[in-house]
Amino acid sequence: MGDFTTEELLAIFAMQGFAGLSLFSVLLLMALGLAIIYGQMRVINMAHGEFMVIGAYTTYFISTLVVSQAPWFLDYYVFIAVPAAFLMAFIVGWIVEAVLIRHLYHRPLDTLLATWGLALIMQQAFRSIFGAREVSVRLPSWLQGSYQPTLMIDIPINGIAIMVLTLFVTAGVAWMMYRSRWGLRVRCTVSNREMSGAVGINTRSVDRLTFAVGCGIAGIAGAAFTTISSTGPTSGALYIVDTFLVVVFGGAGSLLGTMASAFSIAQGQSILEFFISGSMAKVLTLLVVIGILMLRPEGLFASKVRR
Amino acid sequence: MMNKLPDFIGGRSGLLGLLVFAALLLLVFPAAMNVDQLSLAGRFLAFGFVAAGLVLCWGYGGILSLGQGVFFGLGGYAMAMYMKLEASDGLPDFMRWNRITELPWFWEPFHSLTFTVFAILLLPAALAYLIGIAMFKRRVSGVYFAIITQAIAVITTILIIGQQGFTGGANGITDLRTLKGWDIHTDSAQVTLYYATAVLLIGVILVGKWLLSTKYGRILVAMRDREDRVRFSGYDVANFKVFIFCVAGVFSGIGGAMFTLQEGFMSASFVGIVPSIEFVIFAAVGGRLSLLGAVYGALIVGFAKVMFAEAYPQLWLFLIGSVFIVVVLFMPYGLAGLQENLTRRLRAYLRRTEEHPSSTPSPPRGTTSVGASNRPSQGEPDADGSLSTQEVRS
Known part of the structure; x- marks a missing residue:
């Protein structure tokens, strides 16, 4: 690193670190949904990335509608787009659970x-x-541009916005899981399904709601995704493997683990990206994750569940 | 038959299935198809190797690997490297384009055909051994193993595309024309290669059938259904898993090499997630418990794709997606399971009408597992996600 001064290196770390935080936000939003679905009913949802894309296209649809019909609303449409993205993905998730997933529990x-x-x-x-x-x-307009604390550091506003959104969603999920009736039922079902059924919890409807909520959160991830990147039909597929690794690495069913692993994977990748090429950074990150998984097959923060 | 058949053939019906299969591959296809179609069938048969490997490790071993493309790629690239060296004087063209002046060390041994053949067999086995030891010794299994193999497929793809100078990058290794001076693009060569693939495939299937009929095959099925019981009986479960995963890897490697020979090129597009899942689709459609079924699956899905994707490219993904869902939901044992089911019903029906109409049909044959007697022998998998213990043979 002889070519850089300390100040430059710090700036690079700050900016790469921030780029990592944006990646972290999208990964975390994706992984949250996946983690609660997997934790609740041991269902592996390979279409999770596509639920994200549903959210992204919903946002795109609303934004084009606003641009053509009501340009004055342009500054505020995101506040409608995010709930709409959630709702669309939620509805599709609900239908998918009813038609497909419920036949496949235990497999x-x-x-x-x-x-x-x-x-x-x-x-x-x-x-x-x-x-x-x-x-x-x-x-x-207020999402464009960037924030410059010093001359060398340049932080895009939309990245900050995504992080704030992620913060809210994560807090919301944590509240729902640990403070609401629904969360209580979910945690009951996770730790002992038969017993929960015996005490009067309708585990089937808990399953359906959990699946739909998980998909809805993926929809929000999609809405966030549109602000940093463009959306194509296969955008979701690009993220699905990373997201699965986040969930597995963090320890399925653990909210804290999911956050920690999303953070370390995203940060590791984006800081490495500066020093070696992007593809090799990804290879290295994935290899390290697999290596650690070998040492701790249950993930970083495995929830202790009796079976 | 005059002499007693070896056990692994699976009795008269097993022999019949094999003979029909061999006749179809060696007589019917060459007679009914023109050279282009036949060489296409040869490529699908090459995929059949991978599907057969998946039947062993997924259907019987319960180990779902979503990274079989990696092994297919290893075999394919080994073959391609040899042929590329033969096609170029000194340095392969793509290396020159990437300003690499000297042949990398790991390319050197591929000058020799003997080494290449060994590499095709041993490289996939070695990698599968490594992954297997790392994962199964730590008791990583089921869904976790599937996801990790998928990540390995991603890593391999990125590496191949990223290291353009050594691997040919996204274009792959192209312009492979000859094997030991023999032009592989002529019609006669394509037909010869088709026969070679078909014969090899039949050999591989016999090996698989034999493996399943041994004591090892019994333990494999037992392990799939009740892993802890097998472990408590004193078997080292991890080693058995590693072995079957290696076998599946070697099968895939052979398939990859045969594919490269026929196609004349190899690229990362046969390594990643999508092809790896396609192999699983073949096995699932054909029947995850039937070696022959998996090959039929590869042929059917392959030809359907060619016909359909040409006529209605938009509809193909809808079709294959729905087929996959329907197969998983309603016929977990694929076409082979369907056929087995129909045959049994037909037999039971015939027997009933022959004897007296009210007699109950005899129980289905082929329930083989430790402690499986009180469980349903067919259809729905049981509560802990393992398959029920019916064996489907065709």
Whole structure:
């Protein structure tokens, strides 16, 4: 690192670190949904990335509508787009659970295959409806530009916005899991399904709601995704492996673990990216994660569940 | 038959299935298809190797690997490296384009065909051994193993595309024309390669059938259904898993090499997540418990894709997605399971009408597992996600 002064290095770390935080936000939003679905019902949802894309296309749809019909609303549409993205993904998730997933409980490997089939169908549906080209949304003016604390550090505003959103969503999920009736039922079902049923919890409806909420959060991730990148039919597929590793690495069913692993994977990747090429950074990160998983197969923060 | 058949053939019906299969591959296909179609079938048969490997490790071993493309790629790239060296004087063209002046050390031994053949067999086995030891010794299994193998497929793809100078990058290794001076693109060569692939595949299937009929095969199925009982009986479960994973890897490697020979090129697009899952689709459609079924699956899905994707490219993904879902939901044992089911019903029906109409049909044959007697022998998998213990043979 002889070519850089200390000040420059610090600036680089700050900026790469911040880029890592944006990646962390999207990964975390994706992984949160996946983690509660997997933790609750041991269902592997390979179509999770496509639920994210549903959210992204919803945002895109609303933004084009606003641009053509009500330009004055442009500054505020994101506040509608995010709930709409959640709702769309939630509804589709609800239907998918009712039609497909509920037949496959207790066959985790088969849910993986069936949802892969679903992912293929959804990708082609996106392609047929929105076209194969990547689309991007028009950002409100207050989301553009960047914040410069010093001359060398340059932090994009939309990255900050995503982080704030992630903070809210994570807090919301944590509240729902640990403070609401629904969360109580979910945690009951996770620790002992038969017993929960015996004390009067309708585990079937808890399952359905959990799946739909998980998909809805993926929808929010999609809305966040549109502000930093353009969306194509296969955008979701790019993130799905990383997201799974985040969930597995963190220890399924542990909110804290999911956060910690999303953070370390995203940071590791984006800081390494500066020193070696992007693809090698990814290879190295994935290898380290697999290596650590060998030492701790249950993940970093495995929840202790009796079976 | 005059002499007693070896056990692993699976009795008269097993022999019949094998003979039909061999006749189809060696007589019917060459007679009914033109050279282009036949060489296409040869490529699908190459995928059949991978599907057969998946039947062993997924169907019987319960180990779902979503990274079989890596082993397919290893075999394929080994073959491609040898042929590329033969095609170029000194340095392969893509290396020159990437300003690499000297042949990398790991390319050197691929000048020799003997080494290449060993590499095709041993490289996938070695990698599978490494992954297997690392994962199974730590008791990583099921979903976790599937996800990790998928991550390995991603890593391999990124490495191949990223290290363009050594691997040919996203284009792959192209312009492979000859094997030991023999032009592989002529019609006669394509037909010869088709036969070679078909014969090898039949051999591989026999090996698989034999393996399943041994004591090892019994333990494999027992392990899939009740791993802890097998462990408590004193077997080292991890070693058995590693072995079957290696076998599946070697099968895939052979498939990859045969594919490269016929296709004349190899690229990262046969390594990543998508092809790896496609192999699983073949096995699932054909029947995860039937070696022959998996090959039929590869042929059917392969030809359907060619026909459908040409006529209605938009509909293909809808179709294959739905087929996959339907197969997983309603026929977990694929076409082979369907056939087995129909045959049994037909037999029971015939027997009933032959004897007296009210007699109950005899119980289905082929329930083989430790402690499986009180469980349903067919259809729904049981509560802990393992498959039920019916064996489907075709």
